[in-house]
Amino acid sequence: MRDTRESRLLLVLLIAVAFALITVDIRGGQDSPVEGARRAAATVFGPIENGVSSAVNPVGDAISAVRDSGERHDRLALLEKENAALKAKLGSDDRNRSRLNQLDKMLKVAGEGQYGIKGAQVIAIGAAQSFSWTITIDVGANDGIKRDMTVLNGDGLVGRVTTVGPDASTVLLANDPDFTVGTRMESSDELGFASGEGDGPLRVELLNGKAEVQKGDRLVTFGSQADKPFVPGVPVGVVSRVDPSGGGLTRTLYVTPYVNFTKLDIVGVVVEAPKKDPRDTVLPAKSKPIPTPTVTVTVTPSASASATGQ
Numbered sequence: 001m002r003d004t005r006e007s008r009l010l011l012v013l014l015i016a017v018a019f020a021l022i023t024v025d026i027r028g029g030q031d032s033p034v035e036g037a038r039r040a041a042a043t044v045f046g047p048i049e050n051g052v053s054s055a056v057n058p059v060g061d062a063i064s065a066v067r068d069s070g071e072r073h074d075r076l077a078l079l080e081k082e083n084a085a086l087k088a089k090l091g092s093d094d095r096n097r098s099r100l101n102q103l104d105k106m107l108k109v110a111g112e113g114q115y116g117i118k119g120a121q122v123i124a125i126g127a128a129q130s131f132s133w134t135i136t137i138d139v140g141a142n143d144g145i146k147r148d149m150t151v152l153n154g155d156g157l158v159g160r161v162t163t164v165g166p167d168a169s170t171v172l173l174a175n176d177p178d179f180t181v182g183t184r185m186e187s188s189d190e191l192g193f194a195s196g197e198g199d200g201p202l203r204v205e206l207l208n209g210k211a212e213v214q215k216g217d218r219l220v221t222f223g224s225q226a227d228k229p230f231v232p233g234v235p236v237g238v239v240s241r242v243d244p245s246g247g248g249l250t251r252t253l254y255v256t257p258y259v260n261f262t263k264l265d266i267v268g269v270v271v272e273a274p275k276k277d278p279r280d281t282v283l284p285a286k287s288k289p290i291p292t293p294t295v296t297v298t299v300t301p302s303a304s305a306s307a308t309g310q
Contacts, residue, residue, distance in 0.1 A: 102266040105154025113233050113282040116272025117152070118143055122264045123168070133176040133196065135159075135264060140167045148229035150221075150270040156235035156258035157181065157221060158267050169269075174236075175202065175261050181230055182222035186280050188212065191222060194236060194255060201240055201254040209248045215239055218283055219255055231270050233278035258284075 103119065110117045118139055126134030139145050141164050151158040151171045159179065163170035172179055175196040183194045183204060190213070192206040204219065217239040223232030237255040245251055 099266055102154055106266060106268050109152060109154055109282055110268060113278040114274035115231060115270045117268035118145065118271050119266065119268050121266060133173040133261060135171050135173065137169050137171060137267060139269065140165045140169050142166050144271050145169050145269055150229060150231045150234065151267055152234050152270065153259060153267045158259055158264065160229040161269060173261050174257060182224065183219040183236055184222045186218040186283060201256050202237055204253050204255050206251040206253065209245060209251045211251050213239060213242050213253055215242065220280060220283065223277065227273035231273045233282050235283050
């Protein structure tokens with residue numbers, strides 16, 4: 001169409017008619033005079049709109065799916081991170097719980113024996129090439145630790161302090177071949193000397209070659225002069241084997257120590273000896289033997305056996 005005065009006038013007229021129809025339609029609502037025309041247009045253009053919508057919706061769904069997938073991936077990554085942190089926390093809690101249990105047992109031993117102790121943590125073990133059984137603990141001279149102090153834990157005798165630094169100390173373990181401690185039998189009071197045998201049981205030489213000893217008897221430390229290096233009454237171990245008496249001046253027996261020297265974490269250094277010998281009060285309670293059940297079998301004679309007897 002050419003841009004003339006008539007064409008511009010016709011455009012203005014059409015715009016005015018359109019505004020008038022829109023006004024009438026809005027005011028008329030469902031009774032609008034153009035409602036029929038709208039329905040006819042919907043009938044004609046509706047399928048086309050639905051087709052376009054169905055063509056466009058999969059694209060939108062795919063975009064939403066990708067977005068949701070990313071969100072799910074993020075949530076999964078967050079959950080995995082939270083689970084890893086929770087597992088780490090649980091592991092840490094388990095370790096702390098184990099340490100608290102060790103500390104509780106040690107404090108119980110200290111209370112029963114009336115030992116004044118300084119708690120410590122094992123921070124290193126002796127070098128393998130040194131052929132010695134030692135540990136390093138995180139307390140030293142600044143904590144009141146001195147050479148030749150007794151070291152124990154919740155199970156019993158661990159060793160004695162040999163070297164002291166400002167903030168750390170070295171402990172010679174009771175299973176070291178160079179370690180020797182005076183011992184006393186629980187019931188008979190027989191005295192002896194226990195020596196370390198490395199991975200094996202402690203070797204004990206009783207001063208009485210004719211002493212009556214049985215497997216399962218228990219020993220504690222006898223104590224040293226001025227309580228150094230050993231205080232009395234610390235549990236040492238249980239007799240696991242007794243050599244036959246050969247009529248010698250001493251008698252040899254082997255003792256399984258209470259302490260597991262390969263699993264040491266929380267220990268205590270005895271910085272104050274008890275006022276009196278605790279004797280056997282620190283020893284753990286003896287386990288009660290489990291009774292062996294007795295089975296009684298009753299034989300009931302059969303009917304045929306009864307008839308034969310008649």
